[in-house]
Amino acid sequence: MGPVAGPPPHAQPLVRRVEQVMGFPVSLAIRGRHADDPPGRRAWAEVMASLREVDEVFSTYRRDSWIARLDRGEVDLAGCPVEVGEVLALGERARTESGGAFDVRRTRGEGTLGLDPSGVVKGWALERAAGPLRDLEDTDFCLSGGGDLLCRTLDPDGPPWRIGIEDPHDPQRLLATVPLQTAAMATSGTAHRGQHIVDARTGQVPVVVAQVTVIGPSLTWADIDATAAYALGPDAAAWLQTRTGRAGFVVWQDGTTATTGSLA
Amino acid sequence: MNDHDANEPPRMAIPHRDGGSPRRIVIAGMSTITAVVLLFGYHTSTQTSSASPTVAAAPAITATSTPTGSPAPTGSPATTGSPTTTGSPTTTGSPTTTGSPTTTGSSDTIGSSDTTGSSDTTSSAGTTGNSAAATSATAPSTVTSPATFTGAAASTRYGPVQVQITVANGTVTAVDVVEYPTSNGRDQQINARAVPTLVQETLQAQSAGIDMVSGATYTSDGYLQSLQSALDQAGL
Numbered sequence: 001m002g003p004v005a006g007p008p009p010h011a012q013p014l015v016r017r018v019e020q021v022m023g024f025p026v027s028l029a030i031r032g033r034h035a036d037d038p039p040g041r042r043a044w045a046e047v048m049a050s051l052r053e054v055d056e057v058f059s060t061y062r063r064d065s066w067i068a069r070l071d072r073g074e075v076d077l078a079g080c081p082v083e084v085g086e087v088l089a090l091g092e093r094a095r096t097e098s099g100g101a102f103d104v105r106r107t108r109g110e111g112t113l114g115l116d117p118s119g120v121v122k123g124w125a126l127e128r129a130a131g132p133l134r135d136l137e138d139t140d141f142c143l144s145g146g147g148d149l150l151c152r153t154l155d156p157d158g159p160p161w162r163i164g165i166e167d168p169h170d171p172q173r174l175l176a177t178v179p180l181q182t183a184a185m186a187t188s189g190t191a192h193r194g195q196h197i198v199d200a201r202t203g204q205v206p207v208v209v210a211q212v213t214v215i216g217p218s219l220t221w222a223d224i225d226a227t228a229a230y231a232l233g234p235d236a237a238a239w240l241q242t243r244t245g246r247a248g249f250v251v252w253q254d255g256t257t258a259t260t261g262s263l264a
Numbered sequence: 265m266n267d268h269d270a271n272e273p274p275r276m277a278i279p280h281r282d283g284g285s286p287r288r289i290v291i292a293g294m295s296t297i298t299a300v301v302l303l304f305g306y307h308t309s310t311q312t313s314s315a316s317p318t319v320a321a322a323p324a325i326t327a328t329s330t331p332t333g334s335p336a337p338t339g340s341p342a343t344t345g346s347p348t349t350t351g352s353p354t355t356t357g358s359p360t361t362t363g364s365p366t367t368t369g370s371s372d373t374i375g376s377s378d379t380t381g382s383s384d385t386t387s388s389a390g391t392t393g394n395s396a397a398a399t400s401a402t403a404p405s406t407v408t409s410p411a412t413f414t415g416a417a418a419s420t421r422y423g424p425v426q427v428q429i430t431v432a433n434g435t436v437t438a439v440d441v442v443e444y445p446t447s448n449g450r451d452q453q454i455n456a457r458a459v460p461t462l463v464q465e466t467l468q469a470q471s472a473g474i475d476m477v478s479g480a481t482y483t484s485d486g487y488l489q490s491l492q493s494a495l496d497q498a499g500l
Contacts, residue, residue, distance in 0.1 A: 014475075020418070029475050147479045166479030174477070187478040213478060 006033065009140040010158040017044055021051045022059070022122070024146030029161070032139035032154075040139065043132035047143065050129035057081055058121045071115040091120045094224045095200070098239070102228035103200035119197075123148055123186055123223025130219075142180075150219045153181035168211035168251050175257075176249065184219035188212050188226040189251075199231045206233030210253045216246035413497040431498045 006012075009032025017028040026048065034040035057080075059065045066080045077085055091104035104117040126145045133141045134152065142151035142161045151161040160179035167175035168189045178185065188197060189211030198205050214226040225243055229236040229250065237258040240248030248260035410432040417426040 027476065142476050144476045144478075147477070149476050149478060151476075161475045163475065164477045166477060168479075178478075185478050189479065211479075 006138070008155045008158055009033070009035075009138055010153065010155060015040075019048050021048060022055045022125075022145075023061070026051060026126075026146075027144045028133075028141060029144075030133070030139060030141040032136070034136040034139045040136060043136055046132040047129045050131075051125055051145070054083075054121065054125040054129070057083060058087065058117060058125075060116055060118060067115060067117060087117050087120050087124060090124060090220065090224065091117050094120065094228055098228035098232060100201045101199050101231040102224065105200075119227040120220075120224060122146065123184075124220040126150065127184065127219040148184075148186040148219060148223050150184040151180050151182065156181070165213050165249065166211070169255060175251065178215065180215070183215055183217065184222045185213060185215045186219060186223035186226040187214075188223075188230040197227060197230050199233060206230060206236075208234045208253050209236045209250060211251040212236055212240070213249040214240065214243075214246055215248075216243075222246065411498070415497070429498060 012031050012033075012035060014029055014031045015035040017030070019026055028044060028047070030036075030040065030044075034043070055065075056062065057066045060067060060071075062068060066075065066084055069075045070077065070080055070084065077088070088104060091102075094102045095104070102119065104120060105115055122145060126143060126148060127150060130141075130143050130150055133139075133143060138154065140151075140153050140155075140158070140161075142149060142163075147166075149163065151163075153160060158181070160181045163178045163180055163185055164174035165176040165178065165187065166189075190197065209230055209232075212226045212229040214222040214229065216222045216225070225240065225246060225248070229240050229248065232239050237248065237250045237260055240246070240250065240260040243261065246261050248258075250258040250260070252258070410430050412428055412430050414428040415426060
């Protein structure tokens, strides 16, 4: 495919695709040369195939997933796909860097430890799955999975993707908008799933923080940092301030907000 | 089913690893040391995207000054009566509550709940109805009657979700969830919050020209799928 003199991606029609995987919708907004041609559709199919494969390996809902079998002691780490080690290593690094607030090992009902790398897997899987989209020439895209997303704009003078951030206290509203050209954004909160994030140091549910959004170059780390900051509760904004190269947006339970870092 | 035996070789073989052959480290448990070793071995895949994120203009985050009036479209499927049959777009004679155009002159912005019915000045979707929408304010009864399109029911782990949209003059004027999971008390609690949220999001996204929404949207299974199929039927 040689260079084609055509309009820039942002001047071409926007195409949207949606499919379900891992229990959430994956949405793609794509524009440019391969937005709706066979290579573009193939890339989308590859994205979804990658996510489905991750789900088979990491789902804590599937008894036959590698992570579930590892958790039950039926297999050791060496017997698992290398991605399991990669994800657990990311989780371990996040645990260390968050002072223990983030941990993929959770306390289960009877006080036993359970393995739940969900806080790492989502962003990591989306970033990894986006590879085929990045390979498309003259094509811009924004890929979102259940509220976490990454986007690309090839033309630095082109219009950014416009991202809305939900208001956790009234999810019928958008609390903020963020123009992103090439970056990742992840949001952690409890607006839709109830309380599912705990401070691993105490086992307690954070009460002063309502939602954390992190923007950065890597969706893997934006997602981890958003979850870790949420788990840190009152220290969320202060901790995000220490994370270089990332911007944070914290919504407290009292409705006030805090912005950290800058990408400008 | 992937009920592999423990001795069977791993099979997650997506070839984007940088180092060639898969490396494994035999350990008994998951000690910190092992995890760190693995980290150094495999950290590169998280850094494959561009080195630095780029954002447009200086302020990365802009708080929207949103009027907090009560949103008109609710999650209840009350506006269009009985749900239409899946797949068959039907034209309803009576305008929906949120769909009736009000004023094209008003500068509707984010959060104003009746934006998309009347003016699509800021909308990135449904622009084909521009001229018709302009006239609809003064003579709503003479323009194209609103039509409803019902998306395919999407099955989710929480139960079926089905979305109906109302379209007038090429613009989505209402989104209703005609079916959502109610299988048990807990699901009901979750969805009573999640579904109306997403309904409103759709309208806001149009009026604000938003491409994507970031939030804690885990339970939105099926919603977008059904919405997409409704949009597809409407040709939007």
